Amino acid sequence: MQIKTLDAVDPSSPGNAAAGERPPTTAxxxxxxxxxxxxxxxxxxxxxxxxxxxxxxxxxxxxxxxxxxxxxxxxxxxxxxxxxxxxxxxxxxxxxxxxxxxxxxxxxxxxxxxxxxxxxxxxxxxxxxxxxxxxxxxxxxxxxxxxxxxxxxxxxxxxxxDQNYTLYDQARRDAEERSHLLRELDHRVRNNLSVIMGLVNMERNRRPPRPVGEALASLESRLRSFLMVLEALRRMNYRTVPLREIAEKMAQRLRNSMGLDERVELEITGSVPGLDERQGFALALALNELISNSLRHAFPDNRPGCVRIHLAEEREEMRIEVSDDGIGSQPGERSGVLGSGRSIVEALVRGELGGQVERLPSERGTRVLLSFPRTPPAA
CATH class of the missing domain: 3.40.50.2300 (Response regulator)
Structure with a gap:
């Protein structure tokens, strides 16, 4: 549209293009x-x-x-x-x-x-x-x-x-993340293999040694507990270990594997905040020993009973109590919660968690308290 005026153009006048509107010409x-x-x-x-x-x-x-x-x-x-x-x-x-x-x-x-x-x-x-x-x-x-x-x-x-920089920056961050993941994977693999080798060495150095079948069954149980923590960590994106969930699943698995689900009850109470990976592995293995010993030794002769696990946090201290109402035991005896796994439990709680293992007085059965600081000691 061509526009020609001799005076100033009124943009609102009919037939004239509005101000800012470009006429459709070459220039x-x-x-x-x-x-x-x-x-x-x-x-x-x-x-x-x-x-x-x-x-x-x-x-x-x-x-x-x-x-x-x-x-x-x-x-x-x-x-x-x-x-x-x-x-x-x-x-x-x-x-x-x-x-x-x-x-x-x-x-x-x-x-x-x-x-x-x-x-x-x-x-x-x-x-x-x-x-x-x-x-x-x-x-x-x-x-x-x-x-x-x-x-x-x-x-x-x-x-x-800008787009190339964004892509470069994303590629750099992806590379750093992959590098970090590879380092983390290497660290986890080494740690996990160290735990497994430690379990094997504990069994090999046991005195007196157990029969091969019993030793393998015990080692299998520990490895299953270890894998249970790995699965929980994966599900939680390797942030925390849900200890109560681990304790419930572990106790049910151990009771069912021993054929005690009809006469031994399980009671799990309380809760604790999510644990880090190191704490989770150590506690899972310690609980495996305590629950296994209680189920295996506290209820002979088809005796019914109950295994209890209580989780609590008090003043930045984690407290895990495992007890049973079985036949009880005297210091040095193999029956009850601690039983033959005492050395393993103490090594895990003291060495890995910086905590204590304490046998509590009980009118019936056996009570064991694991206590350790909320913040784990340096590796």
Whole structure:
């Protein structure tokens, strides 16, 4: 849509494009000149060469059209605010890349310098030749398009650089995470193998040695407890070990494996906060020994009974009590909660947890208390 006016265009007038709306032509020129005849002449000339034209007579009216045009043809000698002042404001406050061609009768060196210092991209001297004016306008439009294309390319390159940096940073963090996971995996494998070898060595160094079948069954039970903790850790994303859940599952597994589910009850009460990996493994193995010994030795001759496990935290100290109402035992005897696994339990609680194993008085059966600090000792 081509627009030609001799006075300032009213954006709300019917038939005129609204301010900021770009006419659908190859290029649109904003002509600013206070002389009606000059304004008409510029408009006719530019339209004849295929340009869209917006023409205004006052410099102040130019600002509302800047978003709609590709070039400003600006008379230097405007009444009120001159063209140099208008040009400077366009470049400083609106769009420094929008080409401005000044039209001036003053071509002395100082005036030319003043024109370029105001930010003009080119100038045309009055009186002008139509071919020269058109050539200068087309030249500035080519430069303008190139500048816009370069600006768009820089914007795209900047976005691509940001994207590449984001991808690089993500790749770096992924690599660091993989490296950390590999180190953590190596650490876990070494620790787990150390625990397993420790269990094997305990059984091998046992005096007097147990029959092979009994020793293998005991070792299998310990390994199952170990795997139970591993499974819980995996499910909890290796954050904490849910001890009560481990104790419940372990006690049920041991009771069922010994065929005692019909005559020995299990009672598990209380709770403790989630434990770390080291605490979880040590306590699971210790509980395996205590529960196994209680089920195996406290209820002979088809005697019914109950094994109780109570979990509590008191003043930053964890307290795990395992008791039964079986036949009880005297110090040094093999029956009851501690029984033959005493050395293993004490090694785990004292060595791994920095805690104590205490046999408590009981009117019936056996009671053993494991206590250790909430914060584990340094490895």
């Amino acid at each position: 649109t020129i904003l002509v600013v000149d206070d002389e009606p005849m000059a304004l008409q002449m510029f408009a006719d000339l530019l339209q004849a060469r295929g340009f869209g034209v917006i023409a205004v007579a006052r410099g102040e009216d130019a600002f509302q059209w800047l978003d709609a045009v590709d070039l400003v043809l600006l008379d230097a000698m405007l009444p009120g605010r001159d063209g140099w002042s208008i040009c400077r404001e366009i470049k400083e406050k609106y769009d420094p890349l929008l080409p401005v061609v000044m039209v001036t009768a003053r071509t002395a060196p100082d005036d030319v310098v003043r024109t370029f210092e105001a930010g003009a991209d080119d100038y045309v001297a009055k009186p002008f030749h139509a071919a020269e004016l058109t050539a200068r306008i087309e030249s500035r439009l080519r430069v303008h398009r190139a500048e816009r294309a370069l600006q768009d390319a820089n914007r795209q390159l900047s976005a691509l650089a």
